[in-house]
Amino acid sequence: MQKNEMVTVTIEDIGVNGEGIGKVDGYTLFIKDAIIGDMVEAKVMKAKKNYGYARLMRIIEPSRERVEEAVCPMARKCGGCQIQEMKYDRQLRFKEDKVRGNLTRIGEVPEKLLAEKMEPIVGMESSEGLEQPFHYRNKAQFPIGTDKEGHVITGFYAGRTHSIIPNTDCALGAKVNEEILKCILAFMEEYRIPAYDETLHRGLVRHVLIRYGFRTKEIMVCLVINGNTLPHGQELAERLSVIEGMTSITLSINKEKTNVIMGNTIKSLWGQTYITDYIGDVKYQISPLSFYQVNPVQTEKLYGMALEYAGLTGDETVWDLYCGIGTISLFLAKKAKQVYGVEIIPQAIEDARNNAKINGIENAEFYVGKAEEVLPQYYADYEREHGGEKAHADVIVVDPPRKGCEESLLQTMVDMQPERIVYVSCDSATLARDVKVLREKGYEIERVRAVDQFPHTVHVETVCLLSRNK
Template identity: 50%
Template sequence: MTFQKNQKIQLEITDLGNEGEGIGKIDGFPFFVKDTVVGDHVTATVMKVRKNFGFARLVSVENASEDREDALCPVARPCGGCQLQHMSYEAELRFKQKKVHDCLLRIGGIPEKILSEAEEPIVGMEKPWRYRNKAQYPIGVNAEGRTVAGFYAGRTHSIIESDNCALTPPEFQKILRAVLGFIEEHHIRPYDEKTGKGLVRHVLIRKGFATGEIMLCLVCTSAKFPHRDEFVQEMKNIPGMTSICININAEKTNVILGKEIEVLYGQGYITDILGGLKFQIGPLSFYQVNPVQAERLYMKAMEYAGLTEDGAILEGGRQIRDVWDICCGIGTITLFAADTIRKLQEKLPDDQKNALSEVKIHGLEIVPEAIEDAKINAKLNDISNAEFAAAAAEDYMPEYLKANPDARADVIIVDPPRKGLDPEVLRAAVEMQPSRFVYVSCDPATLARDLKIMLAAGYKLRKFRAYDQFSRTSHTEAVALLTK
C-alpha cells in the first residue's frame, strides 16, 4: 500500500516510540503520531513517508484510550517542553519503566530473566507538577509588536507564548510578568535572532526549594541594561528574591548562557539543601532541576554503592577505601558519599573511628567551573574527605593508571551526560577493578550500550531502577548496580 502526503488515515495506537509518540499500523506499516496514547483510535494526516515507517499529524481522536486525559497546560501540544501531558500519570510511569527495560534488553543484550530479577519498580512523584526549580524563557516580539516570553515550539525557535508553565513554581509567573512589564514600559528591545539586534535574550529564574531563595538572571547581549537601578528596586521586593544578575551573551549562537556574569543585587548565587547538604547555585551551575526526585535517586545510588549510614562494607566484609565519582558536576554525589562516610564514622565507637578516616572520595568533572562549585560546596558542608579534579575523564583516568598502575577503586559511580561514557573511561573503570560499579543515567539507550561493555568485562547486573525525574516529559533517569 502506498501513502501520499496529506492523506487522511485511520489508526489504532498500539505502542509508544522512544519519545512517547504513539505508533499505529496500517497493513503492518507503522506511523508515528505525536500526542496519542496506546488505545486511542485516531484520524491523522500523513506528513512524511520513509521506506519502513512514516510520520502523521493527529487530526482528531475518534475513540479515546482510558489512559488519555486533558492536558493541564493550554499550550501543551505546540510547546516543545512537555510530550506526555495528554497521558495519565500511571500510563506515563509504565511507559518510562518499559523504556528502560526495553533498552537494557534490546541494546544491552541482557536476558529477560536477569532483567526481571534485577528490576525494581519505577519511583514516581506524588504530585508530578510544579517540580522544576529552574526555568529559562526566551524573550521575543509577537506579530503585534508586544514583548512575549514562553518556550520554543518543538524543533524550532518559534516562541510559544506562556508565562505559567505547569512544571514551575507559581512565583515564576509573577517574576516573569514583572520583567516583561518592565521591558515594555521602558521600551527595551528583545533580541532578534535573525538580525542579531536587541538586548534581552532570555530570562533565567532559579529557586532553592528548601530555602525559598530565588535568583533572577537576564541574559543580555550587553551589560548596559537601561534603568538597572530601578529594575533592581522593583524586582528585589518580590518575596524570596535573593540574587539579581545579568549574564552577557553577545554571540550569534543557540547557546543560551554566556560566560560573563554581572551581579546587580545579592551575592550572585542562591543556596539549596539536598540530602541535608547545602549547595551554592549560580546562574551557570549544574544542579538537578527536580530536587525531590534527585534526592531519592542519589540515596539509591548510595545504597547501590554500599554507602549507607549502617555501613560501608563490600562483599566479604572488606572495608571501602576508595570511591570515584565520574562526571561529578558540582559534586552532589561526591558529597553525598563523603557525608555518608562522615555520619557513619560519628556512630562508631572511638576505637573504630579510624577505620573510616582513610576513605577518600574522588570527584572528576570536565567543566572547571563545576569543580570550583564542588570545592565551594565541600567547604560549605565542612567535608574534608573529598577531592576534586577538573579534567576529561577519558584523558585523566588512563593517565592516572599509567602513573599508578596498581591503583584500584572499591566503588566507581558514574553520572554522565546523555551521550554516555567514552570507551576509554569504561576501559579504565574495568582496569581499576571496582567491586561495585554504579551507573546513574539520563538516557536509557546509552546506559544499555555502556553496561554491555561492562558485562562483557565480567560484571553482572544486580539491580536497576527507573526514576521519573522529568514528569510529563519523555525523559527518564535510571540507576544500575553492577558487581563482579
C-alpha cells in the same frame, strides 16, 4: 502511503520523543499528541518507504489512559510536556518499559536476569490538589522574543522549532515564575528594551533564567543579554527585589551568534551571585552556571538510591565521574573514606570545592578535566609513580551526559577493578550500550531501577548497580 492522505489509526506504542506509534496495513506512522489506546484520524505529512509522520486531526475514540483535560492549556503546542495528556500511572509504566526494552535490545541483558534484578520505577507523589505531580522544576529558562504586533513575549519553544509559544504560567515550573516574568516583560515594554532576534543577531534580552530553592525558598533571576549592560537595570532589580525570597539578580553576557543559552561572564545587579539549597542534609551553593538537578524531590530519592547501591561502610575509596558541583560526591563522602570527583567545567569544580567546605567535608577531592582523560591519566601516573602497582577504586559512580561513556573510560574503570560500579543515567539507550561493554568485561547487573525525574516528559533517569564477577 502518500503525503496528505487521511488515515484512521489505533495507537499501540510511544516513540522516544513521545509520538504515538500506530500501523496502517503494516505501515508505521508516528503521530504527535496521540497516546497508547487512542483511535485517531491523522493526515500524513511525510512518507518514507517503511514509515511516515502524520498530524493528529481528531481523536475518534480516546484512550482509557488519556486524562479528561490537560492541566496546561499549552500542552499540545509547547515542546516541553510530550505526554502530559497521559494518566500518570501509565506514564510510569511507559518509562519502566522503555528502560527494560533498551537494556534487553541494546544492552543484550537477558530478560530472565532483568526480571530478577529490575525494581519498580520510583514515581513522584501528586501535587497538592491535583491527581498528577506539577510545579516540580527548580530551574527554567525562558526565551524572550517579539510577536507579530511588536510586543515582547516569553514562553517556550514549540517542539523542534525556535518559535516561542507565549506562556508565563508553566505547569512544571515554580509558581513564582509567572510573577517574575510579568514584571520583566512590563519593564521591557515600559523602557523599550528590545528582545533579541536570533536571525538578525540584534536586540538585547535573549533569555531569562530562574532558579528556586525548594527548601530555602531563595530565588535567582539571571537575564541573558546580547550586550554588556542592561539600561535601567537597577530599576528592574528594585522591582524584582520586593518579591519574597529574591536573593540573586544577575546578568549573563552572551554576545555570540549561537544557540547556547548562557554566556560565561556573570555580572551582579542585586544581591548575591548564587542561591543555596539542600538535597537531604547536604547544603549547596548554586550559581547561574551550575549544573543542579531540576527536580529536588526526586533527586533526593535518586541520590539516596545511588548511595544505597554503592554499599559504603566507611573504608572505601570512591571515584565520582561527571560530578558537576559535587552533588553525588558529597552524599558519598559522608559514608566513604575518600571521594575523588571529576568534572570538565572549571566553575562547577570551584562550586564543588566550595560546597565541600560549607558542609565541613574534608575527604572529597576534585579534578578539572574530561573524565575520559583524567581517569586514564591518573591510572597511568599512579602505575609509573608506584613501581608498577595498579591504582584501585572500591566503588566508581558515573553520571555521564546523554552520550554516555567513551569506551576508553569504561576500560580504565574496569582496569581499576572496583567491586561495584554505580551508573546513573539520563538516557537508558546509552546506559544499555555501556552495560553491554561492562558485562563483556566481567561485571554483572545486581540492581537496576528507573526514577521519574521529569513527569509529563519522555525522559527518565536510571540507577544501575554492576558488581565485579569473582
